[in-house]
Amino acid sequence: EAQVTQNPRYLITVTGKKLTVTCSQNMNHEYMSWYRQDPGLGLRQIYYSMNVEVTDKGDVPEGYKVSRKEKRNFPLILESPSPNQTSLYFCASSWTSATSEKQYFGPGTRLTVL
Amino acid sequence: LAKTTQPISMDSYEGQEVNITCSHNNIATNDYITWYQQFPSQGPRFIIQGYKTKVTNEVASLFIPADRKSSTLSLPRVSLSDTAVYYCLVGDTGAAGNKLTFGGGTRVLVKP
Numbered sequence: 001e002a003q004v005t006q007n008p009r010y011l012i013t014v015t016g017k018k019l020t021v022t023c024s025q026n027m028n029h030e031y032m033s034w035y036r037q038d039p040g041l042g043l044r045q046i047y048y049s050m051n052v053e054v055t056d057k058g059d060v061p062e063g064y065k066v067s068r069k070e071k072r073n074f075p076l077i078l079e080s081p082s083p084n085q086t087s088l089y090f091c092a093s094s095w096t097s098a099t100s101e102k103q104y105f106g107p108g109t110r111l112t113v114l
Numbered sequence: 115l116a117k118t119t120q121p122i123s124m125d126s127y128e129g130q131e132v133n134i135t136c137s138h139n140n141i142a143t144n145d146y147i148t149w150y151q152q153f154p155s156q157g158p159r160f161i162i163q164g165y166k167t168k169v170t171n172e173v174a175s176l177f178i179p180a181d182r183k184s185s186t187l188s189l190p191r192v193s194l195s196d197t198a199v200y201y202c203l204v205g206d207t208g209a210a211g212n213k214l215t216f217g218g219g220t221r222v223l224v225k226p
Contacts, residue, residue, distance in 0.1 A: 004157075035216075043158070043201070043216040059215070090157045098146070105157025 023091030136202030
């Protein structure tokens with residue numbers, strides 16, 4: 001089954017404690033991205049990756065890091081989380097970034113930073 | 115930069131048709147128009163996509179006028195389970211890189 005998986009699904013942590021949210025897709029997609037979703041703000045793109053070892057900033061990259069060492073994985077790293085990073089996070093993948101490509105979204109990770 | 119504008123919310127009743135219009139005045143020649151549906155605490159799900167004129171699938175129809183500056187998503191005979199947020203998406207493939215931008219979405223509430 002074609003899918004995007006994220007782990008963990010829920011996470012409560014404290015300010016400053018480094019964390020990683022994993023994302024994996026089994027469709028051999030080139031393009032992957034991370035979004036955060038906050039009430040009233042819709043989906044905002046954090047980072048995206050056109051291919052292995054190619055990443056770039058989205059609209060709200062501050063406080064986040066990503067890496068793309070393998071095509072299937074695209075982890076999101078918060079080196080020093082702060083309360084304003086409390087949010088719902090989604091990973092997505094598609095063959096390319098073109099709007100002609102269907103994006104597949106993961107189930108989401110709800111992060112709370114105390 | 116192809117930004118989109120949608121109504122913030124719409125209410126409807128079961129069995130009615132719901133039409134959501136999205137404005138995208140600066141759409142580029144190569145851009146497609148894609149709509150996603152999102153239920154609470156779930157990731158968005160692709161529902162329909164088009165370039166011009168009309169597209170129909172088992173879930174919805176998409177109407178795009180000749181100038182492509184807007185598009186209308188039509189949900190026929192909605193049910194309670196169609197309550198969701200609907201996003202209109204037009205790609206931004208400019209010099210800054212291939213970055214996809216979701217608009218604010220339209221919250222559709224279907225009432226019994």
